Amino acid sequence: MNLTFDVVDLGRADHPEIGEQAPDFTRPLVNDEYWEDTSLSELTAEAPVVLVFHPMDGDFPTTYIWQEIRDRGWDEYDAEVVGLSISSPYEHSRFLEEWGLEAFRLFSDPGNDVGDRYGISHDLDGMAGIEEPRPAVFVIGESRTIETGWVATEWPEFPPYDEIEAAIEEL
Protein backbone atom coordinates (compact mmCIF):
# COMPACT_ATOMS: atom_id res chain seq x y z
CA MET A 1 0.00 0.00 0.00
CA ASN A 2 1.31 3.35 -0.92
CA LEU A 3 0.53 5.59 2.02
CA THR A 4 0.99 9.15 0.87
CA PHE A 5 0.84 12.30 2.91
CA ASP A 6 -1.66 14.57 1.25
CA VAL A 7 -0.79 18.21 1.39
CA VAL A 8 -3.02 21.04 0.28
CA ASP A 9 -1.70 23.24 -2.49
CA LEU A 10 -2.17 26.86 -1.42
CA GLY A 11 -1.51 28.26 -4.87
CA ARG A 12 0.30 31.44 -5.71
CA ALA A 13 0.74 34.21 -3.19
CA ASP A 14 1.21 37.83 -4.17
CA HIS A 15 3.65 38.76 -1.44
CA PRO A 16 6.30 41.50 -1.35
CA GLU A 17 9.62 40.34 -2.79
CA ILE A 18 13.17 40.49 -1.51
CA GLY A 19 14.50 44.04 -1.80
CA GLU A 20 11.03 45.59 -1.58
CA GLN A 21 9.78 47.52 1.41
CA ALA A 22 7.69 45.57 3.92
CA PRO A 23 4.24 47.17 4.36
CA ASP A 24 3.95 48.99 7.67
CA PHE A 25 1.10 48.30 10.07
CA THR A 26 0.03 48.97 13.65
CA ARG A 27 -1.57 46.22 15.76
CA PRO A 28 -1.64 45.22 19.43
CA LEU A 29 1.72 43.62 20.21
CA VAL A 30 1.29 41.05 22.96
CA ASN A 31 3.74 39.77 25.54
CA ASP A 32 2.95 37.33 28.32
CA GLU A 33 1.72 40.19 30.55
CA TYR A 34 0.04 42.91 28.49
CA TRP A 35 -0.45 44.32 24.99
CA GLU A 36 -0.18 47.72 23.40
CA ASP A 37 -0.53 49.15 19.89
CA THR A 38 2.83 49.00 18.15
CA SER A 39 3.88 49.54 14.55
CA LEU A 40 6.32 47.45 12.55
CA SER A 41 8.29 50.63 11.79
CA GLU A 42 8.73 51.28 15.52
CA LEU A 43 10.38 47.86 15.80
CA THR A 44 12.56 48.21 12.69
CA ALA A 45 13.77 51.57 13.99
CA GLU A 46 15.34 49.65 16.88
CA ALA A 47 16.64 46.50 15.22
CA PRO A 48 16.05 44.20 12.24
CA VAL A 49 12.81 42.26 12.55
CA VAL A 50 11.99 38.65 11.74
CA LEU A 51 8.23 38.69 11.13
CA VAL A 52 6.71 35.22 11.46
CA PHE A 53 3.17 34.79 10.15
CA HIS A 54 1.65 31.70 11.70
CA PRO A 55 -1.74 29.96 11.90
CA MET A 56 -4.11 30.53 14.82
CA ASP A 57 -2.65 29.85 18.24
CA GLY A 58 -3.46 26.27 19.16
CA ASP A 59 -3.16 24.88 15.65
CA PHE A 60 -0.44 22.23 15.76
CA PRO A 61 1.88 23.84 13.17
CA THR A 62 1.90 26.99 15.30
CA THR A 63 3.10 25.10 18.35
CA TYR A 64 5.72 23.31 16.20
CA ILE A 65 6.99 26.54 14.66
CA TRP A 66 7.29 28.38 17.97
CA GLN A 67 8.89 25.48 19.83
CA GLU A 68 11.48 25.26 17.05
CA ILE A 69 12.15 29.01 17.19
CA ARG A 70 12.41 28.86 20.99
CA ASP A 71 14.70 25.80 20.96
CA ARG A 72 16.97 27.38 18.36
CA GLY A 73 17.35 30.41 20.65
CA TRP A 74 16.22 33.01 18.13
CA ASP A 75 15.54 35.39 21.00
CA GLU A 76 19.31 35.79 21.33
CA TYR A 77 19.77 37.40 17.91
CA ASP A 78 20.15 41.16 17.65
CA ALA A 79 17.10 41.02 15.40
CA GLU A 80 13.71 40.89 17.11
CA VAL A 81 11.63 37.83 16.23
CA VAL A 82 7.90 38.65 16.37
CA GLY A 83 4.89 36.56 15.42
CA LEU A 84 1.56 37.50 13.90
CA SER A 85 -1.70 35.58 13.74
CA ILE A 86 -5.44 36.24 13.77
CA SER A 87 -5.70 35.09 17.39
CA SER A 88 -6.85 37.62 19.97
CA PRO A 89 -4.46 39.27 22.45
CA TYR A 90 -5.91 37.08 25.21
CA GLU A 91 -5.06 33.91 23.28
CA HIS A 92 -1.58 35.19 22.42
CA SER A 93 -0.81 35.95 26.03
CA ARG A 94 -1.84 32.45 27.15
CA PHE A 95 0.00 30.84 24.25
CA LEU A 96 3.28 32.57 25.15
CA GLU A 97 2.93 31.44 28.74
CA GLU A 98 1.83 27.89 27.95
CA TRP A 99 4.79 27.18 25.65
CA GLY A 100 7.52 29.00 27.57
CA LEU A 101 7.78 31.76 24.95
CA GLU A 102 8.06 34.72 27.29
CA ALA A 103 11.07 35.99 25.31
CA PHE A 104 8.86 36.67 22.29
CA ARG A 105 6.01 38.99 21.32
CA LEU A 106 3.11 38.38 18.94
CA PHE A 107 1.01 40.81 16.89
CA SER A 108 -2.75 40.24 17.01
CA ASP A 109 -4.67 40.78 13.75
CA PRO A 110 -8.14 39.19 14.03
CA GLY A 111 -9.34 41.04 10.91
CA ASN A 112 -6.48 39.57 8.84
CA ASP A 113 -5.82 42.95 7.23
CA VAL A 114 -2.07 42.53 7.60
CA GLY A 115 -2.20 39.13 5.91
CA ASP A 116 -4.12 40.77 3.08
CA ARG A 117 -1.63 43.61 2.85
CA TYR A 118 1.18 41.07 2.54
CA GLY A 119 -0.75 39.15 -0.12
CA ILE A 120 -0.67 35.85 1.78
CA SER A 121 -4.27 35.35 2.96
CA HIS A 122 -6.18 32.14 2.51
CA ASP A 123 -9.69 31.06 3.46
CA LEU A 124 -9.96 28.20 5.90
CA ASP A 125 -11.95 25.28 4.54
CA GLY A 126 -14.77 24.30 6.86
CA MET A 127 -14.51 27.43 9.03
CA ALA A 128 -16.97 29.84 7.50
CA GLY A 129 -15.93 33.46 7.50
CA ILE A 130 -12.40 32.87 8.81
CA GLU A 131 -9.30 33.65 6.82
CA GLU A 132 -5.73 33.89 8.02
CA PRO A 133 -2.24 34.41 6.63
CA ARG A 134 -0.47 31.34 5.32
CA PRO A 135 2.77 30.56 7.18
CA ALA A 136 5.47 32.99 6.10
CA VAL A 137 8.67 34.53 7.44
CA PHE A 138 10.11 37.88 6.39
CA VAL A 139 13.54 39.06 7.53
CA ILE A 140 13.23 42.83 7.54
CA GLY A 141 16.20 45.17 7.82
CA GLU A 142 16.75 48.91 7.87
CA SER A 143 14.10 51.06 6.15
CA ARG A 144 11.84 47.97 6.32
CA THR A 145 13.66 46.39 3.36
CA ILE A 146 12.92 42.69 2.99
CA GLU A 147 16.28 40.90 3.15
CA THR A 148 14.90 37.43 2.67
CA GLY A 149 11.60 35.66 3.00
CA TRP A 150 9.69 32.43 2.76
CA VAL A 151 6.00 31.87 2.08
CA ALA A 152 4.33 28.47 2.35
CA THR A 153 2.93 27.11 -0.89
CA GLU A 154 1.53 23.93 0.64
CA TRP A 155 -0.32 23.13 3.81
CA PRO A 156 1.20 22.04 6.12
CA GLU A 157 4.67 23.33 5.34
CA PHE A 158 7.32 24.58 7.75
CA PRO A 159 9.82 27.43 7.46
CA PRO A 160 13.38 26.67 6.24
CA TYR A 161 14.85 27.49 9.64
CA ASP A 162 18.52 27.06 8.63
CA GLU A 163 18.21 29.41 5.66
CA ILE A 164 16.45 32.01 7.76
CA GLU A 165 19.13 31.75 10.44
CA ALA A 166 21.82 32.29 7.80
CA ALA A 167 19.99 35.40 6.62
CA ILE A 168 19.65 36.76 10.15
CA GLU A 169 23.35 36.20 10.79
CA GLU A 170 24.21 38.17 7.64
CA LEU A 171 22.28 41.25 8.78
Added chain:
Amino acid sequence: MTETDSDPEEITLYRLQACPFCERVVRTLNGLDLPYRSRFVEARHSRRDAVRRLTGARTVPAIVDDRTGVTMSESANIVRYLETTYGDGSEPKPASASAPAGGDSE
Protein backbone atom coordinates in the same frame (compact mmCIF):
# COMPACT_ATOMS: atom_id res chain seq x y z
CA MET B 1 18.21 55.27 18.62
CA THR B 2 14.68 56.44 18.15
CA GLU B 3 12.29 56.51 21.02
CA THR B 4 9.46 54.06 20.97
CA ASP B 5 7.90 52.60 24.07
CA SER B 6 9.68 55.02 26.40
CA ASP B 7 8.52 58.23 24.75
CA PRO B 8 8.83 60.82 27.55
CA GLU B 9 5.93 62.82 26.14
CA GLU B 10 3.49 60.09 26.95
CA ILE B 11 1.69 58.66 29.89
CA THR B 12 1.33 54.89 30.03
CA LEU B 13 -2.08 53.67 31.19
CA TYR B 14 -2.51 50.10 32.39
CA ARG B 15 -6.13 49.21 31.79
CA LEU B 16 -8.68 46.45 31.55
CA GLN B 17 -11.29 46.27 28.82
CA ALA B 18 -14.73 47.51 29.90
CA CYS B 19 -13.50 48.66 33.31
CA PRO B 20 -15.46 51.82 34.27
CA PHE B 21 -12.65 53.09 36.50
CA CYS B 22 -10.24 52.82 33.60
CA GLU B 23 -12.66 54.64 31.29
CA ARG B 24 -12.91 57.42 33.83
CA VAL B 25 -9.14 57.93 33.58
CA VAL B 26 -9.34 57.78 29.77
CA ARG B 27 -12.00 60.52 29.77
CA THR B 28 -9.77 62.67 31.96
CA LEU B 29 -6.73 62.11 29.73
CA ASN B 30 -8.76 62.98 26.64
CA GLY B 31 -10.33 65.99 28.34
CA LEU B 32 -6.86 67.33 29.10
CA ASP B 33 -5.55 66.46 25.60
CA LEU B 34 -2.81 64.33 27.12
CA PRO B 35 -1.18 61.76 24.83
CA TYR B 36 -1.04 58.29 26.37
CA ARG B 37 -0.25 54.69 25.52
CA SER B 38 -2.62 51.93 26.58
CA ARG B 39 -1.34 48.64 27.96
CA PHE B 40 -4.14 46.13 28.36
CA VAL B 41 -4.00 43.43 31.02
CA GLU B 42 -6.35 40.54 31.71
CA ALA B 43 -9.15 40.49 34.24
CA ARG B 44 -7.69 37.69 36.34
CA HIS B 45 -5.57 39.26 39.05
CA SER B 46 -3.02 36.46 38.85
CA ARG B 47 -2.25 37.69 35.31
CA ARG B 48 -1.29 41.19 36.41
CA ASP B 49 2.27 40.92 37.66
CA ALA B 50 3.38 43.70 35.32
CA VAL B 51 1.09 46.08 37.21
CA ARG B 52 2.12 44.78 40.61
CA ARG B 53 5.78 45.37 39.86
CA LEU B 54 4.99 49.01 39.11
CA THR B 55 2.59 49.95 41.86
CA GLY B 56 2.84 47.16 44.41
CA ALA B 57 -0.80 46.26 43.74
CA ARG B 58 -2.52 44.40 40.93
CA THR B 59 -5.37 46.88 40.53
CA VAL B 60 -6.06 48.88 37.40
CA PRO B 61 -6.22 51.59 36.30
CA ALA B 62 -2.61 52.46 36.97
CA ILE B 63 -0.50 55.09 35.26
CA VAL B 64 3.17 55.81 34.75
CA ASP B 65 3.94 59.42 33.90
CA ASP B 66 7.47 59.65 32.51
CA ARG B 67 7.40 63.44 32.62
CA THR B 68 7.07 63.58 36.38
CA GLY B 69 8.24 60.10 37.38
CA VAL B 70 4.90 59.46 39.05
CA THR B 71 3.44 55.95 39.20
CA MET B 72 0.04 55.52 40.81
CA SER B 73 -3.15 53.50 40.93
CA GLU B 74 -6.76 54.14 42.05
CA SER B 75 -8.87 56.08 39.55
CA ALA B 76 -9.83 58.91 41.94
CA ASN B 77 -6.17 59.47 42.83
CA ILE B 78 -5.17 59.41 39.18
CA VAL B 79 -7.92 61.82 38.09
CA ARG B 80 -6.99 64.23 40.89
CA TYR B 81 -3.31 63.99 39.98
CA LEU B 82 -3.97 64.63 36.29
CA GLU B 83 -6.29 67.57 36.94
CA THR B 84 -3.84 69.10 39.41
CA THR B 85 -0.74 68.56 37.28
CA TYR B 86 -2.12 69.29 33.81
CA GLY B 87 -5.46 71.05 34.36
CA ASP B 88 -6.02 74.80 34.09
CA GLY B 89 -6.78 75.17 37.76
CA SER B 90 -10.55 75.17 37.37
CA GLU B 91 -12.74 72.81 39.35
CA PRO B 92 -12.38 69.25 38.12
CA LYS B 93 -15.45 68.04 36.25
CA PRO B 94 -17.56 65.60 38.24
CA ALA B 95 -17.03 61.98 37.31
CA SER B 96 -19.61 60.33 35.09
CA ALA B 97 -22.76 59.22 36.86
CA SER B 98 -22.23 55.70 35.54
CA ALA B 99 -19.05 55.22 37.56
CA PRO B 100 -19.38 54.99 41.31
CA ALA B 101 -17.72 57.78 43.24
CA GLY B 102 -14.65 57.13 45.27
CA GLY B 103 -11.18 55.80 44.66
CA ASP B 104 -12.18 52.41 43.45
CA SER B 105 -10.45 50.20 41.01
CA GLU B 106 -10.78 46.70 39.69
